[in-house]
Amino acid sequence: MITRLLAVLPPQHRRDLRRVITGFAVAAFAQGLAALALLPLLQALVEGDTGAAWWWLAALLLASAVFAAVRARTQAAAFSVGARLSAGVHHELADALLRLPLAFFTPARTGALSQVAGRNVPALMSVPAHLVRPLVDAVVVPATVVLGLLVVQWRLGLVALACGLLVVPVLRWSTRAVERFDAARDGARAEASSRVLEFARLQPVLRSTGRDAHGLGQLDAALVAEHDADRRLLLRGTPALLATAAAVRTALLVLLAVVVLLATGEVVDAVLVPGLLVLVVRALEPLGTVGETGASLRLASNALAGVEEVLAEPALPAPTAPARPSGHRIAFRDVSVQVAGNTVLHEVSATLPHPGLTAVVGPSGAGKSTLVGLVQRALDVTAGGVSIGDVDVRQIPDEDLVDLVSYASQDVHLFAGTLADNVRVGAPDAGTADLDRAAELTGLTELVAGLPQGWDSPVGPGGAQLSGGQRQRVALARTVLKPAPVVVLDEPTSALDGISAAVVRATARELARERSVLLVTHRVGQVAEADHVLVLDGGRLAAAGAPGELAGVPGPYRRLLDADRRSGGWRLGTRTRSAAP
Numbered sequence: 242m243i244t245r246l247l248a249v250l251p252p253q254h255r256r257d258l259r260r261v262i263t264g265f266a267v268a269a270f271a272q273g274l275a276a277l278a279l280l281p282l283l284q285a286l287v288e289g290d291t292g293a294a295w296w297w298l299a300a301l302l303l304a305s306a307v308f309a310a311v312r313a314r315t316q317a318a319a320f321s322v323g324a325r326l327s328a329g330v331h332h333e334l335a336d337a338l339l340r341l342p343l344a345f346f347t348p349a350r351t352g353a354l355s356q357v358a359g360r361n362v363p364a365l366m367s368v369p370a371h372l373v374r375p376l377v378d379a380v381v382v383p384a385t386v387v388l389g390l391l392v393v394q395w396r397l398g399l400v401a402l403a404c405g406l407l408v409v410p411v412l413r414w415s416t417r418a419v420e421r422f423d424a425a426r427d428g429a430r431a432e433a434s435s436r437v438l439e440f441a442r443l444q445p446v447l448r449s450t451g452r453d454a455h456g457l458g459q460l461d462a463a464l465v466a467e468h469d470a471d472r473r474l475l476l477r478g479t480p481a482l483l484a485t486a487a488a489v490r491t492a493l494l495v496l497l498a499v500v501v502l503l504a505t506g507e508v509v510d511a512v513l514v515p516g517l518l519v520l521v522v523r524a525l526e527p528l529g530t531v532g533e534t535g536a537s538l539r540l541a542s543n544a545l546a547g548v549e550e551v552l553a554e555p556a557l558p559a560p561t562a563p564a565r566p567s568g569h570r571i572a573f574r575d576v577s578v579q580v581a582g583n584t585v586l587h588e589v590s591a592t593l594p595h596p597g598l599t600a601v602v603g604p605s606g607a608g609k610s611t612l613v614g615l616v617q618r619a620l621d622v623t624a625g626g627v628s629i630g631d632v633d634v635r636q637i638p639d640e641d642l643v644d645l646v647s648y649a650s651q652d653v654h655l656f657a658g659t660l661a662d663n664v665r666v667g668a669p670d671a672g673t674a675d676l677d678r679a680a681e682l683t684g685l686t687e688l689v690a691g692l693p694q695g696w697d698s699p700v701g702p703g704g705a706q707l708s709g710g711q712r713q714r715v716a717l718a719r720t721v722l723k724p725a726p727v728v729v730l731d732e733p734t735s736a737l738d739g740i741s742a743a744v745v746r747a748t749a750r751e752l753a754r755e756r757s758v759l760l761v762t763h764r765v766g767q768v769a770e771a772d773h774v775l776v777l778d779g780g781r782l783a784a785a786g787a788p789g790e791l792a793g794v795p796g797p798y799r800r801l802l803d804a805d806r807r808s809g810g811w812r813l814g815t816r817t818r819s820a821a822p
C-alpha cells in the first residue's frame with residue numbers, strides 16, 4: 242500500500258512521506274530499546290550493582306525521551322504531510338485529466354471522477370496521519386525486541402522469532418481475506434447508492450409512467466446484492482479477523498509459558514521474569530492493533546485504487562515533431578476511428594473551405610460528433626489523419642490547438658459565476674463591447690438587457706438560473722467570442738426556438754466570412770446557406786458538395802432533405818455555390 246502510494250505521489254510528497262515513515266521507525270526503535278533496557282536494569286538491581294543500575298536507568302530514560310520526542314514531532318508532521326499529500330494527489334489528478342482526450346469525459350466517468358476527487362483523495366490523507374504509525378510499530382517494535390532478546394536471552398529470542406514467523410502469514414492471510422470481501426462489499430454499496438440516486442432522479446418518469454418494474458428491479462437487485470455482500474463479509478471476514486487475534490494470543494501464551502519454563506528451570510533469574518513479561522507483551526501489542534488499523538487501511542487502499550485507475554488512463558500522445566500551421570484549412574485524410582472496439586468512422590476524406598461554412602449532416606449515430614471532435618483532438622484517429630493548415634493536429638502543441646479551435650458541444654457546460662464570467666472563458670480580456678457583439682450574434686441581447694445586473698448577473702451552479710435555451714446561447718456566445726480561426730458548432734440549436742435557431746445559423750454564416758466553421762446538425766433543411774456539406778451515414782462519407790448541387794440529384798442528401806421537409810423543418814433558399822475551393 243505504501244509502495245503504491247509512493248508511486249503515485251510527486252517527488253516532493255514522496256520525500257515527505259518517507260520522512261514520516263523514518264520518524265515513526267526511529268520512535269518505534271527507541272520504544273523497543275527502552276523496553277529492552279529493563280532487563281539489564283533489573284539484573285543490576287538484583288546483583289546490587291548500583292552503578293550499572295544507574296547507567297541502565299539513564300539508558301531507559303534516554304530511549305523513552307527519544308521515543309516521546311520523535312513520536313510527537315513525527316505525529317505533528319504526519320498531519321500536515323497528510324494534508325499536503327492530498328493536495329499533491331489532487332494536482333497529479335488534475336495534470337492527468339488535462340492530458341486525457343475529451344472523449345474520456347462521459348457522464349458516467351465524470352460521476353466517478355467526482356467520487357475520486359471528493360472522497361478518495363481526502364481518504365488518502367489518513368495514510369500518513371493515522372495509518373503509517375501502527376504499521377511501522379507492528380514491524381519495528383517486535384523486530385527490535387526479538388533482536389535484543391536473541392542477544393540477552395537467545396532461547397526466548399528464538400521462540401519469539403518463531404512465533405513472529407508464524408503470526409505474520411496469518412496476519413497477511415486474514416488481511417487479504419477481509420480486503421477481498423470488503424472490496425466486494427464496497428462495490429455492492431456503491432452500486433446500491435447509485436441505484437437509489439437514480440431512483441430518486443427518475444421519480445418524475447416513474448410517476449408519470451406508473452410503477453417502473455425495470456427501474457425498481459435494478460434497485461431491488463442492487464439492495465439484495467449489498468445485503469449479500471454484507472453477510473459474506475460478516476460470515477467469512479469475521480473468522481479471518483478472529484484467526485489473527487487467536488494467533489497473537491497463542492503467541493503470547495507460548496512466550497509466557499517459555500518465560501515461566503526458563504525461570505523454573507533456572508535458565509533465567511526469577512527476578513527477570515517481570516521484565517521478560519513486559520518485553521513479550523510490548524513486542525506483541527503492535528501486532529494486535531494492526532487488525533484494528535486494517536479497516537482504515539482497506540479503505541485507503543480502495544481509495545488509492547480509484548486514483549490509480551484515473552492515472553493509468555492512456556493520455557493523448559504528445560507531438561513527436563511539433564509544428565505550427567501556417568493556414569487554417571481543415572482536411573480529413575482517410576480517417577478511420579474506433580471507439581470501444583467498434584469502427585465508427587470509415588476512411589473519411591474531405592477538404593473543407595477556408596474561410597467557409599461546412600455543414601455535417603446525417604442520421605443519428607452516423608459519426609458527426611466524432612468527426613468534428615477530431616479537429617480539437619477530443620479523440621485521435623485510429624488510421625489516417627486530420628490536419629489544420631497542412632499540419633496534422635497530433636503534431637500541433639496543445640496550447641496552440643486550444644488557440645486555433647473554438648468548440649461548442651451538444652452538452653452545455655456553464656459554471657457558477659456571472660454571465661460575463663461564463664462568456665469570457667475563451668477570451669478573458671474581452672471588453673463589454675465585445676461581449677455585447679457576441680450577445681448580438683447569439684440572440685442574447687434581450688436576456689442581458691432584461692436582467693437587473695446585466696452581464697454581472699449570476700447564473701447559478703451549472704447555469705441553473707437560466708433556461709435550457711438561454712444556457713445554450715451563453716455557451717454559443719462564449720464560442721463566438723473566442724478569436725479562434727476554426728469554429729466547431731455541434732448541434733448548437735438543439736435547445737433553441739425557431740427564431741433563436743435562425744439567429745445562430747445567421748451567426749455561423751457571418752463567422753464563416755473569416756473563419757472555418759463546422760456546423761453539425763440534424764436539420765438538413767436548415768443548411769442551405771452552407772458552402773459545403775458532408776453527409777455521413779453509418780460512419781462513411783455518403784456525399785459531399787455544395788448544398789444546391791447535392792439537392793439537385795437523387796442521393797443521400799436528397800433523402801435527408803425530403804425526410805426533413807416531411808418533418809416540417811424545411812427552410813427556403815438554397816445556394817448553389819460550389820464545394821471546397
Ligand SMILES: Nc1ncnc2c1ncn2[C@@H]1O[C@H](COP(=O)(O)OP(=O)(O)OP(=O)(O)O)[C@@H](O)[C@H]1O
Binds near residue numbers: 580581603608609
Ligand atoms: N464513448 C463511446 N463508446 C462507445 N461508442 C461510442 C462512444 N461515443 C460514440 N460512440 C458510437 O459512435 C457512433 C457515432 O457517434 P456520434 O456521436 O459521432 O454520432 P452522431 O452522428 O453525432 O450522433 P447524434 O446525431 O445522435 O449526436 C455511434 O454509433 C455511437 O454509439
